[in-house]
Amino acid sequence: AQSVSQHNHHVILSEAASLELGCNYSYGGTVNLFWYVQYPGQHLQLLLKYFSGDPLVKGIKGFEAEFIKSKFSFNLRKPSVQWSDTAEYFCAVNANTGGFKTIFGAGTRLFVKA
Amino acid sequence: EAGVTQFPSHSVIEKGQTVTLRCDPISGHDNLYWYRRVMGKEIKFLLHFVKESKQDESGMPNNRFLAERTGGTYSTLKVQPAELEDSGVYFCASSQARPGFHEQFFGPGTRLTVL
Numbered sequence: 001a002q003s004v005s006q007h008n009h010h011v012i013l014s015e016a017a018s019l020e021l022g023c024n025y026s027y028g029g030t031v032n033l034f035w036y037v038q039y040p041g042q043h044l045q046l047l048l049k050y051f052s053g054d055p056l057v058k059g060i061k062g063f064e065a066e067f068i069k070s071k072f073s074f075n076l077r078k079p080s081v082q083w084s085d086t087a088e089y090f091c092a093v094n095a096n097t098g099g100f101k102t103i104f105g106a107g108t109r110l111f112v113k114a
Numbered sequence: 115e116a117g118v119t120q121f122p123s124h125s126v127i128e129k130g131q132t133v134t135l136r137c138d139p140i141s142g143h144d145n146l147y148w149y150r151r152v153m154g155k156e157i158k159f160l161l162h163f164v165k166e167s168k169q170d171e172s173g174m175p176n177n178r179f180l181a182e183r184t185g186g187t188y189s190t191l192k193v194q195p196a197e198l199e200d201s202g203v204y205f206c207a208s209s210q211a212r213p214g215f216h217e218q219f220f221g222p223g224t225r226l227t228v229l
Contacts, residue, residue: 034217036220042222043205043220043221043223044205044220044223045220046217046219049217090157100145100162100209100218101147101162101170101173102147102149102159102207102218103159104149104156104157104158105156106155106156107156107157
């Protein structure tokens with residue numbers, strides 16, 4: 001069965017610190033990979049996605065993620081976080097053999113101290 | 115272009131009552147998905163419609179949950195009778211059917227509280 005594992009449930013950083021959130025998935029076939037973000041009081045928004053091509057994906061607000069197929073990983077990075085990045089981040093995967101239902105990780109709550 | 119909308123945004127009901135959640139997908143999106151997040155847990159898939167047909171309902175918890183998508187437009191998810199463990203946030207998402215383009219757009223969710 002497909003699964004997504006996020007390494008950290010809670011992360012606390014100071015502004016300007018670098019961020020890396022780990023994500024590993026379990027699935028042997030061709031997958032689509034996503035990072036979603038949910039800011040306090042808001043709904044899920046897509047940060048970035050990987051379907052094919054360049055494994056280094058750039059998203060909104062300075063975020064990027066790298067797909068490493070051999071490690072089944074899709075880690076999210078940002079060189080310098082801001083207070084406004086405080087949110088919950090979800091790694092997710094879907095695939096055509098699964099009808100494109102999306103499997104989510106448990107989420108990582110990021111708190112950025114001003 | 116309007117996004118995915120859900121109604122109501124919040125619902126508080128008592129155990130044993132019935133609640134119906136509604137989702138309006140983005141116009142032209144054939145795929146419609148329901149997900150649920152129970153407090154403190156991950157977001158879990160419930161079911162998938164392609165137009166008016168149920169493609170996959172493997173995530174539906176039990177037969178107290180009934181989803182419909184008459185006419186292939188909006189969808190409803192009815193919980194009858196509701197139990198305490200049904201509390202959570204119910205998300206709807208939609209996507210186009212074009213092969214190779216499978217981003218799902220999520221609605222704001224309905225927060226259901228069963229007392």
